[in-house]
Amino acid sequence: AQRVTQPEKLLSVFKGAPVExxxxxxxxxxxxxxxxxxxxxxxxxxxxxxxxxxSIKGFTADLNKGETSFHLKKxxxxxxxSAMYYCxxxxxxxxxxxxFGGGTRVLVKP
Amino acid sequence: NAxxxxxxxxxxxxxxxxxxxxxxxxxNHEYMYWYRQDPGMGLRxxxxxxxxxxxxxxxxxxxxxxxxLKKQNFLLGLESxxxxxxxxxxxxxxxxxxxxxxxxxxxxxxxxxx
Numbered sequence: 001a002q003r004v005t006q007p008e009k010l011l012s013v014f015k016g017a018p019v020e021x022x023x024x025x026x027x028x029x030x031x032x033x034x035x036x037x038x039x040x041x042x043x044x045x046x047x048x049x050x051x052x053x054x055s056i057k058g059f060t061a062d063l064n065k066g067e068t069s070f071h072l073k074k075x076x077x078x079x080x081x082s083a084m085y086y087c088x089x090x091x092x093x094x095x096x097x098x099x100f101g102g103g104t105r106v107l108v109k110p
Numbered sequence: 111n112a113x114x115x116x117x118x119x120x121x122x123x124x125x126x127x128x129x130x131x132x133x134x135x136x137x138n139h140e141y142m143y144w145y146r147q148d149p150g151m152g153l154r155x156x157x158x159x160x161x162x163x164x165x166x167x168x169x170x171x172x173x174x175x176x177x178x179l180k181k182q183n184f185l186l187g188l189e190s191x192x193x194x195x196x197x198x199x200x201x202x203x204x205x206x207x208x209x210x211x212x213x214x215x216x217x218x219x220x221x222x223x224x
Contacts, residue, residue, distance in 0.1 A: 009150065043114075044153075044200060044215040086152055097143075097168065098213065100152035 003027075004087050004101035012107045013077050021072040021104045023061075023087030031089040033070040034098070035061055038084040047072075047085070057081070077108045112136055114216035116201050122222045123191045131186040131219050133201030141204045142184035143168070143213065144176060146197040153200060159184055191223045 003026045013019045025031060033050040048056045050063045050070060061072045070087060087101040114135045123129055133142065140161050145153040145168075155168030159178040173195060175187045184203075188195060201216040 004152070006152075043217045044202075046212045049212075088152075097155055097158065098153070099169075100145075100154070102150045102152045 004089055004099055006085075006087055006101035006104045008104050009102070010105045010107065012109060014109050015079055016076050018073070018075050019077040019081070019106060019108075021085050021087075021106065023070045023072065023101055025068050025070065025087075025089050027068070027089065027091065029091060031091050033061070033063060034088045034090075035059070035070075035072050036086045036088055036100075038086070040083070044086070077106075079108045079110060082106055082108045114201055114203055114214050116199075116216040116219050118219060119217070120220045120222075122224065123188075124224055125192060127191050128187070128189050129191065129221075130188075131199055131201075131221075133184045133186070133203075133216055134182055135184075135201075135203040135214070136182060137203060137205070137214065138181070139203035139205050139214075140181070141206065142178065143202045143204075144174070144184065144186045145200045145202065146170065146195075147200060147218070148197050156186065156199075191221075193223045195221065196223045197221060 005024045035047040036044050037047040038044045059074045063070050084103050084105050086103045088098045117132045143158040144156040147153045154170045156174050157176040159165045162181040165176045177185045199219045202213040204211045204213045
């Protein structure tokens, strides 16, 4: 079965420092990968997806098929980036059913 | 346009009690999903629906039933609640099953089973 692993439960960084959230997946095919974010007292929402090759709120994520990773990066963290981040994937044969990682809580300190 | 709404927001149940969680969406989405969120485990799919009148099992369906009598509503039922079902439940919907399609999430229902 496919699996998504986020090894860090908590990342604490100072404002202005770079932040990288790790995401590894185990699947031999070609999944579609996403990052979802949940800010305090808000609902889960899509941050970015691999297929769009986009940068949202200064975040980027690069798919490395060799390392089966989809790490999320931001060069200069802001306090408003404090949130829970989930990496997720969809398999080609699974329609739109998301498989989520365990989540990483990011705390950006002033 | 309210998006995806869930009722109730919070509920406390005793072991063995039953309840129904309601999810409603006003975006005319075909596909709806129920997830549970537990610390360290992310969100896990309980059941999903690909259209009115249809439902299917997800990753963790045991102890739950669902119904999709109307396109805009997706109900999640617990017939006999257990402490292991203490969790935060999220509903989501999407326009299609296209894997690039975004899922839109509700605000969540926090359930405590004593």
